[in-house]
Amino acid sequence: MDHVRRALITAALALPAFSLPSASRGARATEGLICTLTRPSFGMPHEGEPLAPAPEARLAVGWIMDTVGLTPNFAVGKADFDRKVGAYAVIADNQRRIVYDADFFSWVEGSPNWRETGIMAHEVGHHLGGHTRTDNATQHAQELEADRFAGFVLAKLGATLPQATRWAQDLSEEGAESHPPRRQRLIAISDGWRHGKSSN
Secondary structure, three states: OHHHHHHHHHHHHOOOOOOOOOOOOOOOOOOOOOEEEOOHHHOOOEOOOOEOOOHHHHHHHHHHHHOOOOOOOOEEEEEOEOOOOOEEEEEEOOEEEEEEEOOOOOOOOOOOOHHHHHHHHHHHHHHHOOHHHOOOOOHHHHHHHHHHHHHHHHHHOOOOHHHHOHHHHHOOOOOOOOOOOHHHHHHHHHHHHHHHHHOO
16 A cells, blocks of 8 residues: 555656746635635736645645546645635636635645645545636535535545534635535535545
8 A cells, every 4th residue: 555655656746837928817815715716817826836736735635636546637836825715726728727725725645634625625625626617607516515525525534523524624714706605505515524534
């Protein structure tokens, strides 16, 4: 098992960093959101190009993908966001990408922690669910699907239910046009976590 884990860690650390093309920044700041589905033409929540992520961010994505038996093929980056969005998922130049807010995330050196790993799992869920390839007409449903995926992944990684829902404590209580209320999202995460535990 150790050799499998070492191979996974090596693959995760090899995930590419990237540069997003420059884009307009016309979107309005939104309070209480953790993620956003976006495309370069919609405007990014930061200036300039993302930087190389913390090694723990790549490691977390590798662990997340391992729970579903897939090889990680996302470009991961970090940036200083100018609005309250913890991370986002996007397809640009035919590449699946995840960018997180460097100030919002607090990685523990050598060991991805539950809050940050939960958010990254949510973003991975957007990509695997095909949400970044569709419009946002059903975005509430997409958010809940990504939440359930995050709960499932965290259960597979050994998180307790309180640990699996830790990242959702920062979500908006009321929700928004793009995101459901916190209570609905906690239920979705919990449902995913229970499914992950029951299928261990």
